[in-house]
Amino acid sequence: MTTADGSPVEVYRLLPPAGEAEIVHAAIPAGAAVLDLGCGTGRIAHALMALGHPVTAVDDSPAMLARVRAAKVCSRIEDLQLDRRFAAVLLASHLVNAPDSAPVLAAVARHLAPGGRAIVEWHPPEWFDTVDDGGGRLGEVEIRLSGISREADLLRATVRYAARGAVWARHFTARRLDQPRLEALLAGAGLRFGRFLSTDHTWFSAVSGL
Known part of the structure; x- marks a missing residue:
């Protein structure tokens, strides 16, 4: 089974945590409530719950959410309108690099x-x-x-997953953002770059820019 964007649900269920929750945990107050946008099957959400954080998990795939043990909301991120705000909002899976991530960042803000x-x-x-x-x-x-191609600031590729004798493929497009463009994108959503949270600079924090 795959989601609307081609993500294979069974593969996501098999992927183990890879230290993401610990990065989040170290950057926010103990016990802070987390809104996990694009939670998938709850790989990071469940690890955050084990670290003492209440999590509200959001995904637009009922099949993904069926595997999630946290409080959950079925919605596209850009359409999300909850009646509360959170001490921490998590946007993983490189969603900020989507070709048009401005509506997603607006939901974060x-x-x-x-x-x-x-x-x-x-x-x-x-x-x-x-x-x-x-x-x-x-x-x-x-x-x-595989199949990597570059055109201007866009990169297109295919990612293939293999597990338990099955193979799934998903095509994706990502936009290259340098630091000034990233900060401008954040500012457009009312956010301000905070700091890098990992030594490889693949995780960062942002705060309200208002």
Whole structure:
């Protein structure tokens, strides 16, 4: 089973946590409530709950949400309109690099409490400049990238997942953002860049820019 964007639900269910929750946990207050946007099957949400954070998980796929044990909302991120704000809003899976991520960042901003932090995973510009066909393994899932093409600031590729004798493929497009363009994109949503949260600069925080 796949979602509307081609994400394979069964593969996402098999992917283990890879330290993402610990990065988020270290950047926010103990016990802070987290809004997880694009939660998938809850891989990060469940790890955050184990670290003491109440999580509200959002995804537009009922099949993904069926695997989630947190409080959950079925919605596209850009359409989300909850009647509360959160101390932390999580935007993982490089969603900020989508060709049009402005509506997603607007959703982040309108659900971020005063003094709260957005925690964002992105592909830094160095990734776009150096990534090539190849792959690796995360848990029992083999992941391979192929068919990479670049046009202006866009990168298109196919990611293939293999596990338990099955193979799934998903095509994606990502936009290269350097630091000034990232900060301008955040500012357009009323957010301000905070700091990098990982040594490889793939995670950063943002705060309300107002």
